[in-house]
Amino acid sequence: MTTEPSAPGPVRHSTVHHDGVTIPVSRGGRGRPLVLCPGLNSTQAGLRELAALLRRDHDVVTFDLRGHGLAPAADRYSFDAFLSDLAAVQAALRLPSPPVLVGYSLGADLAVHHAAEHPGDIAGLVLIDGANPLPEPFIAEADLREFRALADGLAARQLAERAEDGTRGAALTAQDIFALSLEIDVVRAALLDRYRRVDCPVRMIMSTSIAGDRAEGRAPRHNRLWRAGVERLIRARPQTSVSWLDAGHTLAFTHAPAIAEIVRGAA
Template sequence: MRHFTVRRGGVTIPVSRGGRGRPLVLCPGLNSTQADLYRLTELLRRDHDVVSFDLRGHGLSSAAERYDFDAFLGDLVAVMAALEVSSPPVLVGYSLGADLAVHYASMSPGSVAALVLVDGANPLPEPFITDVDRAEFRALTQHEAERGKGVDLVRQVSLSAQEIFELGLEMDVVRAGILERYQGIDAPVHMIMSSSIAGDSDAGRAPRHNRLWRRGVERLVQELPDTSVSWLDADHRLVFTHASDIAEIVRRACGSRSVSRPAP
């Protein structure tokens, strides 16, 4: 294992690297850290030289003045620029990290060997968060903000509930235009998606969110048929509950463009 630091605009980003094989960069999502993704990282290191890091305001990264999408994208760009690799890496992104990966690959042709997108970067046909959802989403962000202020430094998240809320609204805007970003990518794209991103309840807004999540993927595959998709019977916590499944899909997907499982 090697540990080093990337600095960007006053933000300090801790990076870890270890494993053997093809280079792979793992980009975490909102409210997730290197420590949270430890199990998945260890599994991927069996076959890859894995680079992991914390986004600004997460884990051991320093806090920042900005927590919008472009600021997080800049963190990924800075980490990628600091790497010394013999060949373009596989770029794996979870949730927000998947959206960052798509944007990075679209603006840096030839920079990645393949993209593996875990439950994110979904070109939704309509906003995920409507006026009806705002109160529920605000309560969820309050819970996430409180959970992130624990005593475990490697898992701490500095973002406030309001900053998480605003970023969630921004992500609907980002995903409304992400299909165009996909069209500029010159590497294989593999998606690993949860069948029930909002949980398996038949009550409340969960059914609508789950249907919308599936429709977004169907839209992408219709526009870009070479995109491969693996569905897991899970919610948005799939990187924690299904780490071994995800690692195996990554392993196979990086050797073939045709990996796919039928939706459950």
């Protein structure tokens, strides 16, 4: 048992065994239950500042998806496989009351699907720069080369991090990351239907510059598309609350205090 800096009380560590993988889980804090779901290429260690801030007034659960962080490699990686990781953690927790489910990036998409499939089990959703029902694919034909290069860099970085941590198994390959990025586009094309089945309050925290603030290249189109997706959701589900942060897609790491305050307000 270890103590998280700036967090009230100890953080307890456990594992959930599911679908041939071992999911590392951490829990600590006080107050209302909250589950923090990371996304593609992110981990509970990377979200530690946000988790520590939330633990001041929430009983916070964090975990790593298969093939990420301290979780070992898996035989398969897909949206449904990651969704099953979240469901397995949620089922194992036995929380005293339905939690607020906070998801970052892909984790936000997983949160919406989980809430839609388990009505009554979630008290509220806070979606950080994800779960955006885009009106058209984010990755167009002209973007393929750039996203392949991005996947190459992310895979190399994750492999180095896992070697340093001594985590069992290889990280996601560049092809895994690229294929998952394309799959997320497909998932988001049908996301409005999932939102219609969500029976709890939804608050979104979105970046104004998900693709950066350059005036050329893919950034302008992607930033406009990101805002258009949110506007599409508001038309379909006007009770959804949205906060925009002047930030890029790394806002969960660079703007943790602001996000923690919004989560407290949502709760």
